Amino acid sequence: MRTRPTSSAACSTVAVMRSLVLVGHGSHLNGDSASAVYRYAELLRQRGLFGEVIESYWKEEPSLRQVLRTTSSTDVTVIPMFISEGYFTETVIPRELGLGHQGPVPPGGIARVIGGHTVRYTLPYGVHPAMQQVILERAREALPEFSAQDTALIVLGHGTTRNENSNRVIHQNAAALRELGLFAEVHALFLDEEPKVTDWASRIQAPRIIVVPFFASEGWHTQETIPEDLNLSGQQTTFTATPHAPQTIYYAGPVGTHPAVAQVIFQIAEEASQQSSGGDLDHTLVEAWNTLGERASQGLRVGEVLIVPHGNLYELRHVLDEGRAANELTTYVTPEGLRDRIRFDDSGTYRPVRTFRNMPRHWRAVVGAHDLRRVLQYVYPAAVEETHAYTCRTLHFTPWPTTARRQTGLYARVQKVSSAQVEQVAATVCSQCLRSRLWAAEPLTRTFLEGVPGGLPCAEACTYLVAAVRDWQKQRKQEAGT
Numbered sequence: 096m097r098t099r100p101t102s103s104a105a106c107s108t109v110a111v112m113r114s115l116v117l118v119g120h121g122s123h124l125n126g127d128s129a130s131a132v133y134r135y136a137e138l139l140r141q142r143g144l145f146g147e148v149i150e151s152y153w154k155e156e157p158s159l160r161q162v163l164r165t166t167s168s169t170d171v172t173v174i175p176m177f178i179s180e181g182y183f184t185e186t187v188i189p190r191e192l193g194l195g196h197q198g199p200v201p202p203g204g205i206a207r208v209i210g211g212h213t214v215r216y217t218l219p220y221g222v223h224p225a226m227q228q229v230i231l232e233r234a235r236e237a238l239p240e241f242s243a244q245d246t247a248l249i250v251l252g253h254g255t256t257r258n259e260n261s262n263r264v265i266h267q268n269a270a271a272l273r274e275l276g277l278f279a280e281v282h283a284l285f286l287d288e289e290p291k292v293t294d295w296a297s298r299i300q301a302p303r304i305i306v307v308p309f310f311a312s313e314g315w316h317t318q319e320t321i322p323e324d325l326n327l328s329g330q331q332t333t334f335t336a337t338p339h340a341p342q343t344i345y346y347a348g349p350v351g352t353h354p355a356v357a358q359v360i361f362q363i364a365e366e367a368s369q370q371s372s373g374g375d376l377d378h379t380l381v382e383a384w385n386t387l388g389e390r391a392s393q394g395l396r397v398g399e400v401l402i403v404p405h406g407n408l409y410e411l412r413h414v415l416d417e418g419r420a421a422n423e424l425t426t427y428v429t430p431e432g433l434r435d436r437i438r439f440d441d442s443g444t445y446r447p448v449r450t451f452r453n454m455p456r457h458w459r460a461v462v463g464a465h466d467l468r469r470v471l472q473y474v475y476p477a478a479v480e481e482t483h484a485y486t487c488r489t490l491h492f493t494p495w496p497t498t499a500r501r502q503t504g505l506y507a508r509v510q511k512v513s514s515a516q517v518e519q520v521a522a523t524v525c526s527q528c529l530r531s532r533l534w535a536a537e538p539l540t541r542t543f544l545e546g547v548p549g550g551l552p553c554a555e556a557c558t559y560l561v562a563a564v565r566d567w568q569k570q571r572k573q574e575a576g577t
């Protein structure tokens with residue numbers, strides 16, 4: 096019988112009573128996609144409102160399916176880091192977290208007990224009333240001396256016909272800003288639905304027009320499609336052939352990247368923390384990290400990473416760099432420093448799955464026991480918790496048909512792919528990965544906690560594999576001309 100390990104210094108960081116999870120979209124392709132969530136998580140850690148702040152993503156790790164296993168407290172607040180309500184905040188995130196809720200989230204959020212955790216799910220930051228101030232800040236940056244006599248404001252949303260709630264925030268902000276009386280006109284316009292921003296000239300009479308994109312970040316739309324649709328030649332463009340010419344458009348930056356957004360997120364976190372009376376330590380997690388601490392104190396290899404204790408410190412490095420002098424390697428002393436290094440392989444290519452066998456080399460991280468957990472959470476997200484659960488026989492596997500049935504939207508088509516065809520795709524994708532596919536009945540006799548460095552469980556097909564299956568199917572259909 097397994098005995099409960101005694102506590103060790105490496106687990107001292109788990110003594111918290113409230114956990115905050117920030118959920119971002121993440122990406123399989125773009126290594127910078129997660130950076131805004133990382134930045135806000137760091138700011139919130141400095142505020143100290145919650146005992147811990149954890150990042151989770153739809154398309155990166157720890158995934159939404161894994162993240163509740165990684166929180167120290169049984170009291171968990173989840174803030175979706177999205178600019179508006181819609182498919183992700185109302186369908187994908189609640190589904191993947193197992194909230195048992197689909198559709199619009201009420202203003203007070205949703206509270207559920209899931210696997211012994213009390214989980215509070217809030218509205219996305221973009222719909223918080225304080226975002227009006229962020230829009231105003233952006234407008235001021237674009238045209239500091241705007242006036243109620245001659246300046247119109249366009250709050251520009253993406254718009255979609257797939258979810259009526261996604262545009263509600265644009266209309267609400269435009270209405271609230273109109274009431275303030277700071278502008279001659281305030282319009283809610285969209286890229287992909289009526290009223291369209293391309294019709295601005297027929298709607299707006301004011302000679303000066305500020306366009307504030309209500310978008311989460313700079314990207315294809317803010318940098319390419321919007322300037323093209325509006326015929327902009329820069330931050331300021333004057334039109335002489337419009338019905339109310341001359342008219343000048345002042346193009347602002349997207350609201351989501353304004354520094355004031357951090358304040359909005361603090362406010363949401365504060366409001367959420369007031370609703371919470373705190374929880375207990377998750378003892379399963381304590382046990383998992385105590386086990387890891389014990390093994391690490393004797394020297395341990397996890398996947399491609401070697402952990403060597405040095406007094407009160409731990410040194411981590413790529414196993415192939417064992418024996419190299421410290422001055423031949425780049426040294427990191429914070430979890431964030433190492434995190435940013437290992438997101439890319441040695442050729443600079445983004446690593447969408449952290450357990451792929453392409454960990455970059457030539458680095459070492461030297462951290463105290465209190466940072467060992469965070470470092471490993473960035474190196475192999477959720478691996479310690481899942482591996483410990485596997486050794487305790489409490490890790491539930493999800494077979495492919497169940498994963499496929501859960502998919503919606505563009506991914507729903509993977510439901511038509513047979514398990515044999517999935518195996519074909521997995522043969523390419525998963526062969527790069529350290530994890531053993533328990534969901535496909537692959538054997539895993541011993542884990543890294545039991546001395547086999549590559550022994551890491553995979554309980555469910557990851558979103559990277561799901562996307563690869565979808566792409567494979569799409570290509571097959573194109574080839575068949577159907």
Ligand code: SF4
Binds near residue numbers: 448524529558560
């Ligand atoms: Fe790795 Fe494949 Fe599991 Fe994804 S599905 S984590 S690639 S083993």
